[in-house]
Amino acid sequence: MGRHRMLACHYTSIPNHAIWQLALRAPRAWYNGVNSGPFSVHDGPGTALAPVVPGPLVTRSGLTMTEKQAEPIARRKLSHQVEERLLAQIQDGHMAPGDLLPSERELMALFQVGRPAIREAMQNLQRMGLIEIRHGERPRVAEPSLEQAISQMGETMHHVLAHSESSLGHLKEARLTFEMEMARIAARNRTQEQVGQIRSVIEAQRQTQYSAPEFLALDGQFHLEIARISGNPIFAALSEALFSWLAKFHAHLVRSPGHEDLTLAEHTAILDAIEAGDSERAAREMSDHLNRANALYSGRHNQRAVTQA
Known part of the structure; x- marks a missing residue:
């Protein structure tokens, strides 16, 4: 209460700029205007700030700010x-991929901060994939890499897929649409050399169908080679990422033990359609392949739920 009285009394000695500073820091009730209660802030004899009602704050000079905007910085x-300043240097083109950054000591002197602030900023930039840090060397600006950018989303995707069943469903739907379009594009753009490369992947799968890790890796390679036919590196990176996220965090969605022969037959049917240049048949074969895998997963998932109940 003492502070409230101080604001209401001896106002003639308070400069105008100090009134604005007090207004920014005081609760709204402290400056409700003259004769509106015990907590009035005056700017001089016979004058007062305009009564404040719920809504924007208005200064004497007419500046309008919301309560959020008027919060202390x-x-x-x-x-x-430090991170923002270095990031600006990279994004503005002052430092190009491969360029060395100043040493830790130079950055400390430049920004007048301690070693912990520099190291934390560097670690953040490294996690963002913008710089490379090697032991005993100065950090350097990283070469742009779509694969690296997408792979850095891996842990975030793990968290999302582990705790959101709807997100997993959305990912399966997105992958189905994506892979069908990749099959269409491959049927239009394929060369015999590319078809031969994919056939060699299928044959390698046939030789390793009793080795789960190798069979799974070659399964991802099959889908990646189809995406590469598009000639678009973003499609290839997305294909690899979509498969790897499922393989790493939900392997049952991309591999069904005991169904290796069926997987090989479906892969062959997809490739035959691509080789024939039949884009719609290629997309349909891809859809059947992925929907069959999803159906097997749903069946196992429901069976586990019944068993646990």
């Missing part, structure tokens, strides 16, 4: 500020 971590 929070202090930010030094490492975040």
Whole structure:
């Protein structure tokens, strides 16, 4: 209450700029205007700030701000500020891929901060895939890599897929649509050399069908080679990522033990359609292949649920 009285009294000695500073820091009730209650802030004899009602704050000079905008500016971590400055240098083109960054000591002197702030900023930039850090060497700007950018999403995807059944369903739907389109494009663009490459992958799968890890890796290679026919590196990176996320976190969606011969037959049917240049048949064969795998998963999932109940 003492602080409230201080604001209401001796107002003639408070400069105008101090009134604005007090207004930013005081609760709204402290400056409800003249004669509106015990907590009035005046700017001089016979004058007062306009009565404040719920809504924007208005200063004497007419500046309007919301309560959110008028909140005190929070202090930010030094490492975040260092990170932003280095990021700006990279994004503005002042440092190109392969360029060496200043040493830790040079950055400490440049930004006038301690070693922990520099190291934390560097670690954040490394996690973002923007710089490379090797023991005993100065950090350097990383070469752009779609594969690296997508692979860095792996742990985030693990978290999403592990805790959201709907997200897993959305991922399966997205993969189905994507793989069908890759099959269509492959049927239109394929060369005999590319078809031969994929046939060699199927044959390698046939030789390793009793080795689960190798069979699974070659399954991903089959889908990757189809995406590569598009000539678009983003499609290839997405194909690899979609398969690897499922293989790593939900392997039962991309491999069904005991059904290796069926997988090989379906892969062969997909490739035959691609080789024949029949884009719609290729897409249909791909759809049947992935929907069959999804159906097997759903059956096993429901069976486990009944058993556990």
